[in-house]
Amino acid sequence: MSRISRIAVAALTLGLGSMALAPQAEAKFVSPYNHPDLDWYTIDTEHFAVHYPVSKKTAEEGNPHYINAEYSARRSAVESERMWPLMCGELNYFLKEKIHVVILDQSDYLEGFTIPSWDWIEISANPGGYFYRMRGRGEWFSDVLIHEFAHVVSLKASTSIAEGTGGILVGGLYSDGIRDMDTGVQFYISSNDAWWWTEGGAEFWSNNTGYYWWTSARDQNIRMTVLQDRLLDYGEWESRVDASDWGDGERGYQQGYNMALYIRERFGDETMARFAIEYSKGWRPNWDSVIEDVIGIDGRTLYNDWVAYVTEKYEAVEREIQADGQVEGLELKGSPGAWEFKKPSDRDEYEKSDRNERENERHSTGTWELEPKFSDDGKYFGYNGGRIFVTPTPEGSFSAFAGASTSDADVSDEASRLSWRLGTGATFSHQWDFIPGRDAVVLTMSEDALSTPFQYWSKLKLEEDGYDWKQLYIGELTTTTRKVKGEMIETTDPGSILGQDKIMDRYTAIPNTMRGTDPNVSPNGEQVVYIEYFDGGTNLVVINLDGSEKTYLTEFHDGTMFQRPDWSPDGTKVVFSMFRNYQNDLYMIDVASKEIEALTWDKHESYDPHWGHDGLIYFTSDPDGIYNIYRMDPATREVEQVTNVLGGASSPTLTPDGNLVYTMYTAFGFKIWGLAGDEFMLRDATHRFNIAPDRGEVQAGLDYSEDLSFLESATKKYKFTRAMMPPTATPLIRYGNDSMTNWGITAGFQLFMQDFVEDHGGVIMAILGEDTTLMAQYINQVWYPSFFLTVYRVQSKSDFARAFDADGNFSTTADQTYFEGEQAQVQNMVFGGMSYPFNGNIDISAGASALSFGFQTISDTAFEPFSWRATGFVNATYSNISQRNPLPRSGTMIDLNYAHGYTDIVYAPYYGVDTDDGQRLDAYHYNSYQGRITKYMPVKPIAGWDPLGLLGLARKQQHTFSVDLQGGYIDRNVQFNDEFRAGGRHPYWFGSGAVQPNTFFAGYPGFSLSGETMAILNAAYRFKVKDNINKKIGPLYVYRIDAQVMGTAGNLWSYRAPDDASKYYTDRFGTRVAYDEADLYRERPFRDYAYKNSPVTGTGQFKENYFLYDAGAEVRISSIMFNRAPWNSFVRVAYGFNEIRGVGDVNGDDVITTADNGLGDALSAESELPGVRVYIGIGTGW
C-alpha cells in the first residue's frame, strides 16, 4: 500500500505541474481578444514584411468597427526601407534577415515594441493622445519605427548570446525532508546590456540617423529631473525598475539619450556603437565592464561625470531664467506641498525623511493633470487627471488668483461633496469641455463604458466583439440628496454600489462619434468639434451634440495628426494644432468654408491652442527650447510671451476672470498651475515665430500627400506559413532531488514558435534525465476563443527506503528492517480546450483531459498501468488586480472550477481495483467543485478614523492585509489521486501562486493533507521594510525588501470505513472495506476531526485534528539580475501547530513505513510532529 501512496504523491505532483502548461486567455502580446473578423495582408519589401489588418465586412455593410490599416502599413513599409541603410550603417550591421512589422489597429491605444531575436516589431497605427507630450512631436510612424528598428539593429549587433535562444535557465530545488527545508535557486543567464544603453541608445541612434532631435519635451524631462533631484541613480540607470515612481520609465529613456549625446560629445560619434561591438565578443556577467573596455573609465565614473555635466548645464539655465524674471504663478490645486517651508528647520526635517515619502508627497497633487479649465459661467473648475475631475470651486478660492494664501479647508468640504469624477481610462490625456449653458461636460470615453447596475455589480458584462474604441459622451453634472449621519445633504456620491445606476445615468453617448476624441463645444453649446481617427491619421469633425449633421472639416488620409481643436468665441472658426508632412504648426479653419489658414509656419513645436474669450489665441510653444505659454492676436498675428517657466507650460486656458490656468511639467508629474491675469509676462515674441507664411507654400503643404500606391503590387494576402517567427529555444538545466541522496539532474530545452500575427503558436519541451518531461502544445488564436491542445509525458524515478516492523509497533526499533528501492513512474496526458476573455476582468476556459498513470519497479518488464482518468472542466476566473509592488496592494481574485471526472483503476496485481477510505474502487464518476477568493486590502485610515496615526503610517509604508479562502467539494469517495491536496509548496516547481498568501498550508509537508472536502482560510499582513535600496552588487541590483506575517486555519475531510465489524471485511492488506458503500461515513467539515491527518497514538487512539493551524513569517527581497531579469528571493518560515499523519513519506526521512491502521486507505503510520518548515528561494521569485 505504501508503494501506491508514494506513487500517487508523485502523480499528483506531476499533474499539478502540468496545469501550468494551459495557456492563458491573454495569449497574444497586446490584446487578449482574437479577431476572426479581420483579414490580414502583407506588404513585402526588400528588407521588411509589413502585415496589416482589414475588416472582412465594410462600414457600408454595417460594420461599426471597420478597419483598414493599408495606409499605415504602406507608410511603415516606406519609412522602414528608408531607415534601413541608415540604421544598419550606424552599427555597421547590415541585416540579412527580413524584419516583420505588424500593424495593430484594433484598439485606440499606443503600442510599440520589438523582440529583435524574433525579427518582430509590433506597433499600433493609432498613437493615442499623449505621445507628443513626452517626445515633443506628432510624427508617429517614423518615430516609433526608428526607435524599434534601432533596438533591432543595436541589440542584434550586440548580442553575445545567439538569437536562437533568449538565455539559459539553470536552477533547482533541494528538499531536505529531515530538516523540513526546501531551498530553490534559479538563474536565467541572458543578455544583460544596461537599460540606459538599450533605450537611450535607441533614442540616440534615431537621432544620429536624423530622425530624432533633442526636443524641448525631452529637455524639460531631464532639466527638471536634474533640478528637482530625481535622476535615476546608478543602479536604476542600469536596471529597469519602473516600480520606483512616476516618470521613471520615460526618465530612463531620456536620461540614456542624454548620456549618449554626452558620450558622443566627449568620446566620439561611434562610441555607443562600439559598446555593442565589444559586448558581442562574448557574454560577460556584468555589462558595465564594456564601458571601461571601450572608453577606459568605469561606468560609475562616467555616470558621475555626466551628472556633474548636466547639473552645471541646467543650473545655468535656471539662473538665466531667474535673471530674466520667472513668471509661472502658483500650483493651483491642493494645499501647499510639504516642500514649501516656512522656516529652514522644516526643510531640514523634510530632507531627512525617506526619499520615497518625499516623492509621494509631491506626487500627491497629481502626476498627469492636463486640460484645466473653468466653465464659462465660472461655476465649475475641472481638469483631466486621467478622469475628468470637476468641482464647484470658484476662481477666487485659489491662492494663485486670490493674491493671498487661502485655506483649502474653507472650500474642501463642499468641494469633496460636490465633486465629480467622470470618464474611463479612455478619458486620459484627451481634451474635454464644459457645455455652455448646461451643467454638463463633453468628454472622451470608451464605447463599452456604460453598464447596467447588475453588470457593474457582478462584473458580468460580456465583451462580445473585442473592440472598445474611444467615443464622445456627454456627462451630466448631476447630484443626489441622501442622508449622511442623520442629515440630508446634496452630494455627487450615490452612496452605494446599487446607486451606480445614477452614475451611469449621467452619461449619454454622442452617436456617430466612434474613434472620436478631444471634443470642444461651440460657444452656443450646440456643436462639438473633435478629432476622428482612421488608419494612422486623424481629421477634424463637427457634429451636433445629438450626433446629427456630422461634417468633416478635413479629409486627409495620410497620417495627419490634429491636436486640441478649440472654437473661436464667435463660433465661426476653430483653431488647432496639426502635424503634417513632418511639420507641426497652428492653424485655424473657417467652419463654413473649410478654408484652412496657417497661424505659424516654422520649426517650433506649437500646440495646445486655446481661443480665449478675449479674442486672443493662447498656445504652447518652444522658440527658446522651453515650453511656455504665448498668445497671438489672430487679426494682427502679434505674439506675446505669457509665462517664463523653468519646467514647461502647456494646456493653457483663459479663465472667465482673465487669469490663466495651465499645466506645468515637473519631475513629479504634470501639475496644474494658475497665473493671475495681472502677472502675465506679456513680452513681445512676434519676431520669434513665422506668422506670415507664404500662402502658396502653405497650400502646397496642405495639398501634398506622398503617393504610396506603388506598394499595391507588393501586397499579398497574409499566409502564416510564410510568416513564421524564428523558433526560440531556451536550454533548461534543472536539479530536483526526489530523495535526499538522489541527484535528479535533467537537461533539455523549451522551443517556442508562432507566426507574426500570432494566429498559430506551438511549444515543444523536452527535458531528459531521471525525471523526463516531453511536451508539445499547439495554440490556435484564430477564432473568438483560443483553442489549445497539449500532449505530454512525464516520467520520473524515485529512490526510497521501506521500513518493515515485525510487530507493527514502530516505537520498538529492534525488530525493524529497511529495504532500499528505486521505482519509475510515468504519466501520459492529453489536455485540450478553449479559453476566452469574457471581459477585462473575467476569463473562462473549458476543456477535457485524459490521463494515464503507471509505474515500473525491478520486476516489471514495462510500465504497469495503474489508472486512467478522463476529465471535463469549466473554469472562470475574475481578477481586478493590476498593481503589484511586488505583491498586489489591492484587488480581488475569484477562481471557480467545476470538473467531472471518470477514473478507472486498472492495476493488474490488484485485479484492477484499489481500496481507499474503506471502499473498493474500480471505475467511477465524480464531480468536483472548487472555489477560491483572494482579497488584498491596503491598510489606511478608516473613513478618516486614525486616532494614533498608525493607520496613516501603515498606508505610507504600504501595509496590506490579505485574506485567502479556498474551498472544495467532491461529491463521492474517490481514489487518493483524485482527492484535494494541501501542504507546503515551494514556488520553484509550482509557480508564484504556490506560497502566496498561504492556502496550501506551508506549515505542513507538501501534499501530505488530502480529502474530498476542503476549507482553508489564510490571513496575511504584509508591509514594506525598505524601498529605494538601490544597491548594485556585481550583476545584481537590489531595490526593495518586504515582509509579511501570516496564519492559516482549515482542514481537509474525507470518508471513513464503518466501525461496526458487521459492516466491513478486511482485505489481504489488512484494511477495512465496507460491504455496502452506503455505510461509509463522510466527515462533516467543522464538526468532525479529519482522521486522515489525525495521528494515531501508541494506544491506538487518534489525536483528533478538527482543524489544522499554522503561522509564519516571510521576508522578500526584490532585485534584478543581469540588468533585466527579475531575481526575487525570499525566506519563509512556517510553523505547523498540529501533529499530523498523511500519505506517503509524511515525516520526510525518505523511509516509508508499511504498518497501517487498517481503516482502509493508503495512509502510512508515520506522523509529522509540530514544527517549523523553512522555504528559501534564491532568485526563484514568487
Add this chain to the structure above:
Amino acid sequence: MKKLWPALALTLSCTALMPAEAQATAWEAKTMRAPLSAREVERPLILGKGWLELSLEAQVKSTNQYWGPEGEKLEWDYAEWLYTKETLRVRYGILRRGDLTWELPVHYLRLQNENLGTDTKGMYWGDPRFSFTFEPLRTDVPLTSIVTKAEMKVPMGNESPGSYIAGPSTFQRFITTSGTPDLTLSARGKRQIGIFAVEAGVGYMYRFSGLAQYLLETTNNQLNGRLKPGNQIQLDAAGMVQLGPVALQGGLWLKRWGTVEAGTTSGGLLPNGNLEPIVGSEGWGWGADINAIGHVTRGIDVVAGAYIPVRGEDLMFFPIEDLHPTRGTTFTGRLEFRF
C-alpha cells in the same frame, strides 16, 4: 545494418522537414551567425555562434568476442551480441566561443544464445548527455582551436532487467544505463597545417553513485543496491587530411576505468560511505578510431567511421555497455545538418 531502420526513418523524416530556401521566414540565415568553413580541416572544435546542427548517428557492433580478466581476446561459439546506438544530437552555437550539445540515444539490442536457446531483443532509451564546450583559444588561418568541455550524462536508459525469479540469466530486458550520472571534464586541441590537421584530447569522468534497479543487494537486506562506477580517464590523438570534399581522420585512444563500488546508501550529498569496491572491476584498454567525413554541402556532412578496440578487459558487467564495453569493432554512420 538492416536493424537500423529507426535511424533511417528518423533521418528521412528530418530531411522531409527541411524547408526550401527562403520559403519560411523561420529558417532564414541570420546576420549574427558566425562564418563556417566548408572543409572539416579548417573547422574549429566549436560550432560557431548561431549555428544549429542536427545529427543522426547510428553505431553498430555485432560480435561474438569478449575480453578476459587480463585482457585476453576470447570468443563465444554459441552466442552473438548485437549492440546498436542510434543518437539524435542537437548542437547549438550559443556563444561566439561556446556551444551547447544535447543528445538522446536509443538502443536496439539483441543477444542470441544457442546454449540457452534464447533470442532476446528489444529497443530502449539510452542515457542522454548534455554538454557545454568553451573555446578559450582560437586562431583562424591556419586554424588553431583549443576547447574545454563539461559534459553531464544522466540515467534515463532502462534499468529494469525484468523478473529475477529464475535468476539473472533469465533477464527479459537489456539494461542500457549504469543508472548513475557522470560528469566529464575534458580539453581538446586542433591545429591545421595546410590540408592536414592534428588533434588531441584528454578527459576525466567522475561517476556519481546511484540506486540502480538492476542491482540486487542482499547482504544488508536491500531491495536494490547503490552502485558507483569507476571514474575514467581517456587520452586520444588523431591526424586528419582534407582531400577535396572528403576529410580522412585516424587516431588512437587510451582509456582507464577505475574500480566499481557497490553497497547501501549512506547519508550526505555523496552517499558513498557504505560502498565496497568490487575487486577486478577496474581495467584499461586502447584502440583506434578512423573516420571519413564527406561534405555534401556546407550544411550537410556524411560521416562514416569505425571504433576498433585493440585491448580491453573484463569489467564484470556484461551486458551493460556503459560499464563494460564488449570486444568488437563499432561501425558508425552519421548525417549532420547545419542551419
